[in-house]
Amino acid sequence: MANDNEKDLEEVIDETENNDVEDTPCEKAVDDNNDNNDNNTENKTENEAEPTAEEKLQKELDEQKDKYMRLAAEYDNFRKRSAKERLDISNTTIGNTISEILPVFDNFERALNAETTDEKYKSGVEMIFNQFYDTLKKLGVEIIDPLGETFDPNIANAVNQIEDDKLGENEVAQVFQKGYKIGDKIIRYAMVVVANP
Numbered sequence: 001m002a003n004d005n006e007k008d009l010e011e012v013i014d015e016t017e018n019n020d021v022e023d024t025p026c027e028k029a030v031d032d033n034n035d036n037n038d039n040n041t042e043n044k045t046e047n048e049a050e051p052t053a054e055e056k057l058q059k060e061l062d063e064q065k066d067k068y069m070r071l072a073a074e075y076d077n078f079r080k081r082s083a084k085e086r087l088d089i090s091n092t093t094i095g096n097t098i099s100e101i102l103p104v105f106d107n108f109e110r111a112l113n114a115e116t117t118d119e120k121y122k123s124g125v126e127m128i129f130n131q132f133y134d135t136l137k138k139l140g141v142e143i144i145d146p147l148g149e150t151f152d153p154n155i156a157n158a159v160n161q162i163e164d165d166k167l168g169e170n171e172v173a174q175v176f177q178k179g180y181k182i183g184d185k186i187i188r189y190a191m192v193v194v195a196n197p
Contacts, residue, residue, distance in 0.1 A: 144179030167195035
């Protein structure tokens with residue numbers, strides 16, 4: 001009887017081994033997918049390890065530093081632009097004011113060059129003229145007197161032309177009215193006569 005049971009058990013085992021049921025395609029796909037996920041997880045952990053807390057903080061610090069540097073550069077550009085605008089406004093305001101006063105300065109200069117026998121009067125006019133001139137210099141105003149120089153249309157207007165063998169080509173022969181500038185801004189162009197244009 002024991003032998004019969006052993007034989008029956010062996011037959012059942014043989015049948016099971018011979019009649020292995022193949023996996024359905026769905027079961028195979030699930031098994032393959034699970035295997036791939038396991039492999040991908042292993043590859044990710046090996047190749048792309050999650051950043052440490054220190055690395056995260058370093059990245060955040062770098063981002064903040066970049067933002068700070070950009071902000072500092074923007075502020076510096078704003079500061080320079082504002083300073084330039086203030087200087088331009090200041091020069092324009094001074095230039096507009098001076099241009100209204102220049103005819104008075106020209107008259108003082110003419111009075112200074114006029115012939116007179118009264119020395120006290122002449123010294124008084126000279127003192128006022130020098131005081132006026134010093135004030136203009138303090139405001140940054142420069143006189144443009146191109147007499148004897150080559151004509152430059154950027155600082156002077158030619159109101160007449162002459163031919164003169166003693167003078168060079170395009171040389172300023174005479175200045176009718178001096179010019180004035182503040183910085184690079186011309187307040188008034190000089191009025192000149194140009195020789196041998």
